[in-house]
Amino acid sequence: MPDTILVVVEQREGKLNRVSWETLTAGQAIAAETGWTLEAAVVGGSVATLASEVATKKVAKVHAVESPRLEPYTPDAFVAALKQFLSSKKAKLVLMPHTYQVRDFVPKLATAMDRTVISDCIGYKKEGDKLVFTRQMFQGKLAADVSFACDVPWFVTFQSGAFRGDKVEAAAAVAPVETVKVEIAENVVRNKPHEVFKEAKQAVDLTQAEIIVSVGRGIKEQKNIELAKQLAEALGGELAASRPICDSGWLPMDRQIGSSGQTVAPKLYLALGISGAIQHIVGMKGARTIIAINKDAEAPIFEIADYAVVGNLFDIVPPLIEEVKKAKVGS
Amino acid sequence: MKILVCMKQVPQKDAPLKLNESSAWIREDVSYEVNEPDAYALEEALRQKEKHSGEVVVITAGPARSRQVLREALAKGADRAIHLEDPGFVGLDAVNTARAFAAAIKDEKFDLIFTGLQSDDYGYAQTGVILAELLGWPHATIIMQIEKSDSGIRVKRELEAGYFQFVDMPLPAVLTIQSGINKLRYATLIGIKQAKNKPQRKVPLAEVQPALGSNMQKIERLYIPQKTKNTEFLEGSPGEVAKKLAEKLRNEVRVL
Ligand SMILES: Cc1cc2nc3c(=O)[nH]c(=O)nc-3n(C[C@H](O)[C@H](O)[C@H](O)COP(=O)(O)OP(=O)(O)OC[C@H]3O[C@@H](n4cnc5c(N)ncnc54)[C@H](O)[C@@H]3O)c2cc1C
Ligand SMILES: Nc1ncnc2c1ncn2[C@@H]1O[C@H](COP(=O)(O)O)[C@@H](O)[C@H]1O
Numbered sequence: 266m267p268d269t270i271l272v273v274v275e276q277r278e279g280k281l282n283r284v285s286w287e288t289l290t291a292g293q294a295i296a297a298e299t300g301w302t303l304e305a306a307v308v309g310g311s312v313a314t315l316a317s318e319v320a321t322k323k324v325a326k327v328h329a330v331e332s333p334r335l336e337p338y339t340p341d342a343f344v345a346a347l348k349q350f351l352s353s354k355k356a357k358l359v360l361m362p363h364t365y366q367v368r369d370f371v372p373k374l375a376t377a378m379d380r381t382v383i384s385d386c387i388g389y390k391k392e393g394d395k396l397v398f399t400r401q402m403f404q405g406k407l408a409a410d411v412s413f414a415c416d417v418p419w420f421v422t423f424q425s426g427a428f429r430g431d432k433v434e435a436a437a438a439v440a441p442v443e444t445v446k447v448e449i450a451e452n453v454v455r456n457k458p459h460e461v462f463k464e465a466k467q468a469v470d471l472t473q474a475e476i477i478v479s480v481g482r483g484i485k486e487q488k489n490i491e492l493a494k495q496l497a498e499a500l501g502g503e504l505a506a507s508r509p510i511c512d513s514g515w516l517p518m519d520r521q522i523g524s525s526g527q528t529v530a531p532k533l534y535l536a537l538g539i540s541g542a543i544q545h546i547v548g549m550k551g552a553r554t555i556i557a558i559n560k561d562a563e564a565p566i567f568e569i570a571d572y573a574v575v576g577n578l579f580d581i582v583p584p585l586i587e588e589v590k591k592a593k594v595g596s
Numbered sequence: 597m598k599i600l601v602c603m604k605q606v607p608q609k610d611a612p613l614k615l616n617e618s619s620a621w622i623r624e625d626v627s628y629e630v631n632e633p634d635a636y637a638l639e640e641a642l643r644q645k646e647k648h649s650g651e652v653v654v655i656t657a658g659p660a661r662s663r664q665v666l667r668e669a670l671a672k673g674a675d676r677a678i679h680l681e682d683p684g685f686v687g688l689d690a691v692n693t694a695r696a697f698a699a700a701i702k703d704e705k706f707d708l709i710f711t712g713l714q715s716d717d718y719g720y721a722q723t724g725v726i727l728a729e730l731l732g733w734p735h736a737t738i739i740m741q742i743e744k745s746d747s748g749i750r751v752k753r754e755l756e757a758g759y760f761q762f763v764d765m766p767l768p769a770v771l772t773i774q775s776g777i778n779k780l781r782y783a784t785l786i787g788i789k790q791a792k793n794k795p796q797r798k799v800p801l802a803e804v805q806p807a808l809g810s811n812m813q814k815i816e817r818l819y820i821p822q823k824t825k826n827t828e829f830l831e832g833s834p835g836e837v838a839k840k841l842a843e844k845l846r847n848e849v850r851v852l
Contacts, residue, residue: 584834
């Protein structure tokens with residue numbers, strides 16, 4: 266029998282998130298290259314509908330892993346369920362999206378099974394018989410190819426945006442769905458989660474902005490924000506920031522771009538003194554044009570910039586404001 | 597409340613990194629600092645102690661240079677420090693790092709253990725959760741608020757895209773702390789002076805070695821990532837660059 270790749274997709278309130286489709290695409294690609302069989306699992310209180318949705322994609326089988334205790338999500342229940350399931354469903358490779366929920370339980374699951382997780386991967390390579398997984402290190406400044414040095418199952422999580430969710434292949438014939446009822450004793454679950462909520466309404470909606478000037482820690486001091494503001498005003502755009510700027514209270518939280526802030530896709534995103542950590546990139550890489558000004562030629566932001574300036578923002582922004590003003594008057 | 601804070605020393609945010617001869621790690625002659633979320637974890641522990649009394653203990657695993665992290669923490673108000681001191685700790689995977697911590701604290705009784713949510717160098721995002729599992733404790737990740745409650749604690753978890761969730765949980769527990777949970781304090785002169793007399797326990801690798809296994813994952817090679825986009829670098833004096841940028845904004849981006 267060929268080995269199995271199992272993709273555990275993530276659902277919340279009956280919807281699969283985008284990264285789940287991306288991880289399925291990854292699973293399909295690895296299956297095609299290795300000849301291993303691809304299967305999927307949906308975990309939750311009652312997930313039959315979602316499982317049938319996944320079954321329309323090119324997978325050999327979908328497992329609906331169910332227990333009333335899986336709703337709402339807790340790490341204890343998820344680990345109990347998946348450990349039980351994986352003791353009968355022997356998989357070689359277990360793939361999951363690197364979401365906040367997966368980071369919350371997958372290290373516990375792997376440890377409970379005496380295994381390891383290669384986390385937050387952006388790709389894989391098949392080198393002869395060996396599979397290696399590529400992940401970012403040092404905040405994206407370096408990349409590493411990492412291999413497993415332990416028995417299977419091998420756990421891997423993939424970063425948001427690493428694969429194309431819209432490229433997931435459809436099935437020629439709908440895959441069979443198998444319901445797996447797991448038993449989770451009441452005393453297993455120790456955490457009591459409350460409802461998920463959003464903080465008070467956002468004052469600005471950056472998703473509608475055409476032009477965004479965004480500041481990072483390179484701005485150094487709160488009073489220097491004024492400089493970026495002047496540039497934003499000259500361009501007729503909105504001001505935004507990386508997380509540390511909002512953490513310091515230099516700009517309100519609703520101006521934060523990234524995985525824990527807003528996701529934007531403006532015509533122009535001008536990044537001033539932002540290093541380009543993945544949690545920031547996921548919030549702005551959809552911009553049509555990205556301009557980055559950073560004094561470090563190796564800053565990861567330059568990997569996704571269309572136009573790049575290696576230099577001190579305090580030297581470049583003041584004349585840029587003047588040039589923009591001049592151009593506006595002239596037009 | 598007795599709280600343990602795991603604090604890691606990592607290369608400074610804008611330190612230029614170079615690969616070592618074997619291309620399996622970086623050259624270690626760079627400047628270091630405290631992993632950012634770990635600094636917030638310490639601050640939170642100090643605040644909890646100020647509210648509920650107790651003790652704050654800091655722990656790090658790394659070579660001699662990483663003692664600096666403990667010194668800073670003691671100067672800010674931590675009561676004592678544990679240093680798992682050996683260059684070998686740098687090469688451990690997250691499971692072995694957590695095992696080393698669990699072994700080093702086996703005779704202690706903490707109510708809470710804080711870690712950062714992620715390290716800047718490895719970025720595993722795993723050590724805290726693994727430690728919880730090894731200890732048999734509950735955990736919660738990416739924490740933005742902690743309140744003591746009748747039965748334990750109530751924490752606020754950050755979820756994606758601006759969502760949050762409160763979770764009630766019993767003690768003892770492990771929490772992984774997110775940057776921005778509080779405002780960091782600076783060490784005072786008195787604090788720096790007092791730090792010198794605070795207890796520091798050194799734990800050699802040999803002491804925890806029996807608890808470790810071989811790493812279950814291996815870095816085959818480390819390298820500078822390949823560019824995927826055709827980036828145009830604009831060069832010249834600041835004035836010239838500003839002109840070139842304005843020209844791009846007008847003719848290519850068409851926003852002027
Ligand atoms: C779970 C999680 C969620 C997160 N969510 C988000 C999020 O939503 N949004 C977000 O932004 N981050 C988020 N982060 C944090 C993220 O990992 C980075 O720490 C953060 O984006 C770094 O911000 P920065 O680029 O402003 O700062 P740094 O990384 O410190 O970079 C500052 C940059 O400024 C440059 N610089 C310094 N001085 C100058 C100068 N004079 N001129 C020009 N350049 C200069 C430096 O070379 C450097 O590249 C999250 C992290 C985690 C773990
Ligand atoms: N060598 C170490 N010394 C101290 N703390 C560590 C060490 N490695 C990991 N940690 C803690 O675990 C957290 C998560 O690290 P990681 O799992 O590597 O992303 C860090 O923020 C630290 O709090």
